[in-house]
Amino acid sequence: MVGPSHIGQKSKDSFARAQRVFPDGTSRVTIERSPGPLYIKRGKGSYLFDVDDNRFLDLNGNFTTLIHGHAFTPVVEALTRQLQHGTCFANPTEIEIELAELLCRRIPNVERVRFVNTGTEAVMFAIKAARAFTGRSKIAKLEGAYHGAYDWAEVSLAATPDSWGDPIAPRSTAFYRGMPASVLDEVVVFRFNDADSARQLLSFYGHSLAAVLVDPMPSRSGLTVPNPEFIAAVQDTARKHGVLVIADEILNLRQSFRGASALYGLAPDLITMGKIIGGGLPIGAIGGREEVMRVFDASAGRPLLPQGGTFSANPLSVAAGLAAMMHLDHAAFAHLDTLGYVVRDGIARAISDRGAPLSVTGAASLFRIHPMAQAPNDNREAYPGPSGSKIVKELGDFFAENGVILPHGGAASMSTSMTRADAEFVVDVFARFLDSHRACWTT
Template sequence: MTERIGSHAGGRRSESQSAALYEKAHQWIPDGVSRATLLRRPNPIYVDHGQGAWVTDVDGNRYLDCNNNFTSIIVGHANPAVTQAVSAQMARGTAFAMASNAEIELAALLCDRVGSFELIRFCNSGTEAVMGALKAARAFTGRPNVIKVEGAYHGTYDHAEASLASNPTNWGDAAAPVTVPYSVGTPDSVTEEVSVIHFNDAHGAREAIRRQGDRLAAVLLDVMPSQVGLPAIEPEFIAAVRDTTREVGALLVLDEVISFRLGYSGAQTLLGIDPDITAVAKIIGGGFPVGGVAGREGPMSTFARSGSARAKVPSGGTFTANPVTMAAGFATMSQLDHDAFARLDELGDAVRSGLRSAIDAAGVDWQVTGRGSLFKVHPHTRHIRNYRDAHLSSDEAAELEHFEHAVQAAGVYLSGGGFGSISLAATDDDIDFLLEGAAAAFAG
C-alpha cells in the first residue's frame, strides 16, 4: 500500500508556500506563471518533486498525479531507465550544433511502429509539430486553407487554435459554425483560411471539404479531442474525412500529440486511419520538450533540400532533436511494448468503471468518457458527440470546479475540465485511492 499523507489543504491555503511563491512570481512573470493551464483558484500548486505516480508540493502535500504534465508523462516520474539514459547523455554534453545518433535511434523506433510514419522530423513542442504539419500540407498541395474541428485544441498557432473556445454567443448556427479567433490580435486572414466543422458530423465534413475544393490544403483532426469532451469518434466521420480529402486532393493531418498514448502504434492504428501527416509530441520526449512531424514521403519531402535549393519548408531550432530529449524519448518508448499498453488499458478501464459506479452510488447526473489511459468526467448526462454537447453552462462549470477542488483536497491532481490520465507507474492501490477521493467528492 502506498503511503498517504492526510492533509492536502496546504496547496490552497493563502498562507501556503505555493501561495507565497505565486505572489513572488508576479514581480517578474505576467500572471505569475508561463503556462495558463497551471492556474487554479486561489493559486497554482508549486511542485517539489515527483516519484512514480506521485508528486509532492513545496508544502509537503502528496498527490496522485492524474495530470502527468498534461499527459506527457507515461512511465511515471523519475523513471529509472529514463533517469539513467538522461544522466549518461548529460555526462557527454547536453546540446551541440551537430547531429547525434540519438535522433536516428528515436526516429527509427517511431517509424518502425507506425505504418504511416515513412519519415519523421523533430521539433520542440506539440504546437510546433502541428504548425509544421500544416505548413508541409500547404507546401505540398500549393493550397492555403485548412479545416479543423470546433473546440479542438492543437496548440497556440493562430490557424490551429481557431474556434478553440467559441461559445453560444459567437459560434453561429449549428449548420454553419463560425470561425472564431482565439487570441486578441489574430489576423483577419485566419477567419478566411480556416473553416470549422463539428466532430462526428460526417455530412457536414463532406460538404465543407467539397466546398473548399481546390483551395483546401488539409483537414486537421484529433481523433479524441479533450476540449471536445473525449467522445468516441464515429467510423462514418473518419470515412467522410479521409475519403473526401482524397477526392479533392487535400491531406489528412492527424494530431496525435495526446492520442499517441492510446496504443503501441498510436490511435490511428487502433482506429484504422491512414493519415498523410501526423503531429506527435508529449510521450515521445520522455518528460522533455519535444515534437515531431511524421508522414508519407511525399509531404515529408517538403522539409528536405532539393539539390542546392533550400527546402520548401525549412525547419530547425537551437534545441531541436536535442540529444538529452532524444535519449529520454528512446528510453521511454522502449518500455512501451504491447504488454505496457494492455496494462494502461486495464488501469484506464478500472478508473472509468469505478467513476461510473461512484456516480451511480452518489445519485448525481454526471458521466465519464475516455479510452485507454485517458478519462474525463462531465457534470451532465447529455450524449456527447461534439463540442457543443460537451460545452458547460456557468452552473455546470462551477459544479465541476467544486468537484476538482474536492478531489484535489483528497490528494488527487487532475488536469482542468475534469480531464485525467494514468501513467504506467500507477498501481491498483493507487486507482483505489483515486476512486475513493472521487466517490467522496461526488457524495459531497
C-alpha cells in the same frame, strides 16, 4: 490569502513572489489556481510532492506527457549518460536516428520523421508541409480542438454558444484579441463526429484546402471516441479532393502501441507527435508519407519548406524519449488500458448508483468527467456553462483536498507507475465527492 487547505503556506508565499515577475503570477495560462497555484518540489512515480511536503497522486502528468510517471529510472539513467557527453550540438547525433527508427517501425503511415521542439511546432510545420505539398493555403479543423499556439490552429478554439454559429457550418472565431481577419478566412471549421456536415464542408471547400487537421479524440471537445462514419467521411472526402489529412496525436499517441489513428481507422498523410515521445522533456515531431515529407528535403538545395531549430532533435530530449518509448511495450499498454477501464467503469458505476447528473468519457489510459448526465458527442455538447464549470472546479478542489491532482475540465491520465489500488482510490474519492454533494443531485 485564503484558499483550499491543500494550498500550503509555502505555495502561497511562492505565488506572492511570482506575482512580482510574471504578468499574472504564472508562466503559462494552463496553471490552475485555487486561488493560487500549487508549487511542486519533486515527483516520484505516480506522486507529486509540493513545497509544503504534501503528497498527491498525479492524474495530470504534465498534461498527459508523463506516461511512466515522474523520475522514471530508465529516463533518468539515459539523461545522466547524455549529460556527461553534452547537452546540445549543431551537428546530428546517432540517438536521433534511433528514436526516428522506432517511430517509423511502430506508427503506421510514418515513413519519414522531422523533429522539432514542441507540439505547437509540430502542428505548425505539418500545416506548412501540407501547403507546400498542395500549393493551397486554407485548412479545415475541428471546432473546439486544441492544436497548440499557431494562429490557424487556434481558430474556434474558444468558441462559445454566443459565437459558434450554424450547427452545420460553424463560424470561424478569433482566439485572441487582434487575431487577423485573414486567418479566419483561411480556416474552415467543422464539428467532431458529424459525418454529414464534414462531408459537405470538405467537399465545398476541397479545391482550396491544403489539409484537414484532425485530433482522433480531442480532449477539449469532450474526449469522446470518434464515430467510424465520421472518420470515413473525413478521410474519403479529403482523398477525393486532394486534401491532406493531418492527424494530431500529440496527446492521443498514448492510446495504443501504434497510436490512436490505427485504433480508429484513420490513415493520415501526416501525423504530429509530442508529449510521450520526449520522456518528459520538450519535443515535437512530424511524421508521414515519404512523398509528402520530401517538402523538407534540402539535399538538392533550398527545400520547398525550410525547417530548423536550435534545439530540434537535441540529444537530451531524444535520449529521454527513446528510453521512455522503448519501455512502452505491449505489456505496458495493457496495464494502462486496465487502469483506465477500472477508473472509467468505477466512476460510471458511482454516478449510476447515486443518480448524479454527471458522465465520464475517454479511452485507453485517458478519462474526463463531465458535469452533464448525457456524455457529450462533440465540443458543443461538452460545453459546461457556468453551473457546470462550478461543479468541475469543486470536483478538482475536492480531489486535491484528498490528495489527488485532477485536471479541471481536461483529460486525466494514468501512468505505468500506477497500480490498480491507485485506480480504485481515484474511484473512491470520486464517490465521496458525489456523496458530499448528494443534496445537489436530489433537489
